[in-house]
Amino acid sequence: MQTNSTTNTRKRNDRYVANRKDSKRRKQFVLEPGMTGFLCTCNFHERGCIIEAYRLLNLFADEKSDIHKEPETAINTLDKKETVKSLEDIDDDEDISTALEKEINELKTECEMPLSSRRFQVVDTGVKNMIFITSTLPNPLELVTKIVSKLDTTKEQCTRYLLRLLPIEVVCKAYMDNIKTKANKLFEKYFAQEPKTFSIVFNRRSNNSIRRDEIIEDLADIILKKNPGNKTDLKNPDIAVIVEVIRGICLLSVAPNYYKFKKYNLLEICNNTKNKVISKKDLANEENTDTIISGTEIQVKCTDNNKNLDVQLEEKKQAN
DSSP states (O other), rough: OHHHHHHHHHHHHHHHHHHHHHHHHHHHTOOOOTTOEEEEEEOOHHHHHHHHHHHHHHHHOOOOHHHHSSSHHHHHHHHHHHHHHHHHSSOSSHHHHHHHHHHHHHHHHTTTTTTTGGGGEHHHHHTTTEEEEEEOOHHHHHHHHHHHHHHHHHHOOOOSSSSSSEEEEEEESOOOHHHHHHHHHHHHHHHHSSSEEEEEEEEEOOOOOSOOOHHHHHHHHHHHOOOOOOOOSSSOOEEEEEEEEEEEEEEEEEEEEEETTTTGHHHHOOOOHEEEEHHHHHHHHHHHHHHHHHHHHHHHHHHHHHHHHHHHHHHHHHHH
């Protein structure tokens, strides 16, 4: 006969084992040195940000033909593709429950895949509103450039929670010697050939060991040594060097046309401010036109009154 204490002990042990399994699984999805991928920012809606990032990255990574399609939002395009795919996968002989079970099994199989074989996988950064998606793609910068260029051309908003999308080419420990070694190798690809203007964008979160002035000065020295023609330009550089320090990890990358593409803020890229300025000008012109018209009406009324006065004076003279 089991006592209450024995039952409670067994329940606690079961919970401990379950939590231990979850902790082992969570440890697999943590931001670590050696990764490459994409840094995403959001405002508290992390789940929505992750979903939008997955959809956007998969859309532009799948087929180049989708990139050149005429006006249609990225999310709507992907929804249509998923709908068509789901309809094609369902055979005439299969019922809905069988198709649903098949899809669940496919998702389980995908979740059980090792991290190294997944094209996109979100990992924990340890900081709120900072999401990192590791990737097996060889060039994250190429994919992000396609996305921001497309959005800049169409001005069609395709995200709501995903704010900034930055390509990350190097992830290393946040120690100065380690950062300079990795940066030296990265800068060889972008700054050694032709002279370029550059700026260094540094952000630090939950870290007090890396000093802003020190890292900017050291990285600038490396860039200048790669090519004496390289020059700093804080307003409109050819390439912005992105340095994101998150806790004990440093993320490095480059971002061409950084300020043209609104610091890679997808919502700001799609925000067509030109139309707003034009509308304000049009509104001002309409107000001025109304004023001119009303002024003209006043003048016409005055002239009409003057004419009436002249006629009355002439009639009085004739009467006299």
